[in-house]
Amino acid sequence: MDDEILQLLRESPSAFLSGEEISHRLKVSRTAVWKRINHLRNLGYEVEASTRSGYRLIQSPDLLTPLEIKPILKTNWVGKKIHHFHSLDSTNSKAYQLALNGAEEGEVVIAESQEKGRGRLGRHWFSPPFLNLYLSVILRPKISPHQAPLITLMAAVATADAIQKFSGLFPLIKWPNDILLRDRKVAGLLNEIHSEMDRIHFVILGIGANLNMDEKMFPKEIRAAATSLKIEMGRPILRKVFLQFLLLELERWYTIFLREGSTVLLKAWRDRAHIKGRRVKVTSFGEAIVGTAIDVDSDGALILETTNGKRKRIVAGDVEYNRKVKS
Numbered sequence: 001m002d003d004e005i006l007q008l009l010r011e012s013p014s015a016f017l018s019g020e021e022i023s024h025r026l027k028v029s030r031t032a033v034w035k036r037i038n039h040l041r042n043l044g045y046e047v048e049a050s051t052r053s054g055y056r057l058i059q060s061p062d063l064l065t066p067l068e069i070k071p072i073l074k075t076n077w078v079g080k081k082i083h084h085f086h087s088l089d090s091t092n093s094k095a096y097q098l099a100l101n102g103a104e105e106g107e108v109v110i111a112e113s114q115e116k117g118r119g120r121l122g123r124h125w126f127s128p129p130f131l132n133l134y135l136s137v138i139l140r141p142k143i144s145p146h147q148a149p150l151i152t153l154m155a156a157v158a159t160a161d162a163i164q165k166f167s168g169l170f171p172l173i174k175w176p177n178d179i180l181l182r183d184r185k186v187a188g189l190l191n192e193i194h195s196e197m198d199r200i201h202f203v204i205l206g207i208g209a210n211l212n213m214d215e216k217m218f219p220k221e222i223r224a225a226a227t228s229l230k231i232e233m234g235r236p237i238l239r240k241v242f243l244q245f246l247l248l249e250l251e252r253w254y255t256i257f258l259r260e261g262s263t264v265l266l267k268a269w270r271d272r273a274h275i276k277g278r279r280v281k282v283t284s285f286g287e288a289i290v291g292t293a294i295d296v297d298s299d300g301a302l303i304l305e306t307t308n309g310k311r312k313r314i315v316a317g318d319v320e321y322n323r324k325v326k327s
């Protein structure tokens with residue numbers, strides 16, 4: 001009913017709507033309307049009430065509910081169904097369950113906070129309430145499982161493009177999918193796949209973007225390596241507007257990838273990754289490998305030349321940049 005009341009109040013933004021009119025249109029008692037208005041106020045909606053004239057919506061909070069997002073969404077299919085939660089253990093885990101139960105491509109899970117936000121390689125993703133963006137998108141690409149890393153690169157390019165279009169800043173990508181501003185991580189991606197040997201059932205694209213964190217809010221261990229859009233832009237971020245950019249870029253890049261294959265995508269990724277010729281240390285499955293990055297291959301794996309001149313293909317791991325040896 002919250003949704004319906006808000007919709008009615010929004011239909012006449014500057015005028016009052018009487019309690020009687022609302023109760024008549026929603027077929028509920030005036031007491032029920034009054035209770036729901038109070039509930040909306042508790043959620044952060046500013047609703048003016050006048051005994052004579054009724055209710056008027058003054059301001060909406062920056063919540064990521066379907067009601068706040070749908071009116072501004074510009075996509076054709078991504079985010080047409082949004083599952084919103086105040087708190088979840090992890091949006092990826094929830095999206096995975098929904099996908100197992102048949103959720104469709106493009107459905108999105110959003111949480112205002114996560115109790116057990118998951119990062120790559122078993123790490124924790126710091127997910128305090130109402131400040132940032134924690135979302136997971138369900139995709140069902142008809143590609144072979146060995147191409148799944150390309151979906152990761154696609155999501156990294158889309159996230160970087162969304163940040164650029166929203167802020168005017170130029171984010172870089174650290175292989176495979178850390179999004180950096182001024183060398184500090186502003187967003188990270190955790191993509192999970194459910195597949196058979198030759199067929200992907202679904203991919204969960206998990207994206208965490210630091211939007212309104214101040215420096216002191218980050219845990220000490222990551223403070224020096226992390227940033228937020230608020231820090232970089234010097235002003236608070238309207239999360240729902242950023243989400244609108246992000247979902248549009250995801251839909252755009254996913255469509256390009258499915259239609260045109262990896263060439264355009266890999267070019268966009270390389271333009272942001274500046275990885276060729278970098279001296280890197282990669283930790284992959286517990287092993288540390290030092291070498292020079294040659295490129296990413298057409299499946300999105302990192303190709304390294306090790307100190308003894310051998311080439312290694314790395315599909316998962318963590319990269320540390322050392323001195324740049326050639327460009």
Ligand code: BTN
Nearest residue numbers: 090092118119120188189206208
């Ligand atoms: C990383 O860089 O380590 C990846 C971080 C991914 C965090 C996001 S937040 C939304 C989604 N749900 C999760 O539990 N993790 C991802």
